[in-house]
């Protein structure tokens with residue numbers, strides 16, 4: 001076995017390769033295996049090394065998309081609101097405890113129809129980022145969304161959401177005020193309303209904080225956005241116990257638009273201008289406007305009961321499992 | 328086997344026999360330690376009343392996920408360790424003579440994490456509750472979503488909320504009992520939308536865990552962070568009930584809701 005080959009293999013795999021290598025070395029010492037299987041073993045090991053190299057290349061590719069999805073120059077919720085809706089009025093407060101700026105809420109018109117709009121802003125410079133808390137929401141934000149969805153439901157306004165959040169905010173006060181319950185109740189509200197809900201994932205779809213605004217009749221995703229149960233960094237810390245696993249986690253979690261379309265978690269991929277949405281934000285906003293006009297038209301023909309049933313069916317079918325005993 | 332065990336909270340030594348007879352609760356400091364789902368069912372459901380649903384439903388490694396170990400390997404280890412096929416046991420049971428739809432999560436199985444099987448079993452349990460018009464009762468215990476199932480584990484949050492929503496629409500009561508520890512995707516989905524939330528004493532119940540919060544705010548956090556008593560004070564749970572009273576508490580609630 002040529003150990004020099006190991007130099008080209010990502011560090012995180014070397015240990016595993018050495019482990020299988022020592023297994024083969026041990027096998028070789030058993031007379032029965034001597035000379036017979038070793039050639040195959042070497043071939044298998046070569047295959048493994050090539051496999052790991054491929055995984056590493058894929059991880060790097062996925063990581064570029066993660067970086068694009070987080071790029072501060074990407075159009076944010078506010079840009080879409082400004083460029084798509086007329087007569088927009090921003091609404092504030094949860095009427096319980098406060099106002100969370102990270103969640104933007106309001107009413108506006110598109111194609112002559114009033115819609116309720118919800119979304120997260122991350123901010124484009126330090127001042128904005130602090131104002132929006134980097135797009136990380138607290139219970140007040142989710143409860144404001146619930147309040148606006150209630151208005152939408154009573155007045156028959158379709159709901160459009162723009163999802164872009166690293167995660168729900170992990171703070172003391174947020175926890176004391178019931179962060180978990182606020183997210184769960186927002187998800188619940190999205191199953192309760194009798195109006196169409198169209199979700200557009202525009203950047204980072206981070207975990208429960210994203211899902212709180214992402215239970216739609218239709219879920220669309222910008223080409224270079226991501227949607228994940230946990231950040232690659234968080235996943236690496238827990239499962240790899242090493243920040244070096246971050247890119248590998250990004251690949252393993254299957255968080256890119258083609259992966260999510262394959263899993264049917266996303267219904268549509270909205271293509272971005274060449275090189276990414278930040279290269280031509282105005283065009284990106286136009287593309288999303290066209291998509292939303294189409295989508296709202298498509299979903300306007302269903303009754304409230306049908307819309308609720310279709311949402312329940314869309315989400316209750318998710319999951320892979322087997323039921324027969326195989327051994 | 329050791330004759331004595333040391334309490335993780337107060338540090339005192341407890342005779343194993345006494346500890347087990349006390350339902351794995353420390354007799355000195357009332358620490359409610361983790362209880363396996365089968366033991367939980369034994370002490371909660373009327374004797375011989377439990378009949379399990381979908382016992383052979385198993386997770387599949389549909390993403391071919393591997394970190395330091397493959398998902399397949401982790402599943403196999405969890406099965407060997409717990410003797411269970413997944414992180415929740417569901418079925419029909421009677422509590423104080425009342426028929427119920429009962430789900431009990433098991434923290435021992437991959438940290439009680441919720442993947443496709445947990446989601447599907449809860450969905451079917453909700454269907455049963457609706458079909459038989461019996462209360463839905465779930466004991467929660469989970470570190471959150473099953474990362475090895477990627478986005479599909481996040482979707483289980485929506486799936487279980489949708490299923491519970493159908494129970495709610497039929498005006499069938501749903502009680503959730505929070506046990507140590509319940510956090511992440513489970514606390515931010517079906518657990519917190521119950522009509523009544525009961526917590527075991529000292530049970531950690533939060534969205535982000537103490538370590539993550541402490542890292543985020545870069546400060547020490549109080550020792551009672553996310554614990555039952557603090558949650559009660561903050562209005563996040565209806566009541567705290569000890570392991571010995573839970574059966575009676577549930578029976579009383581069922582009677583109140585069935586008049």
Ligand SMILES: [Zn+2]
Nearest residue numbers: 334337353356
């Ligand atoms: Zn103790």
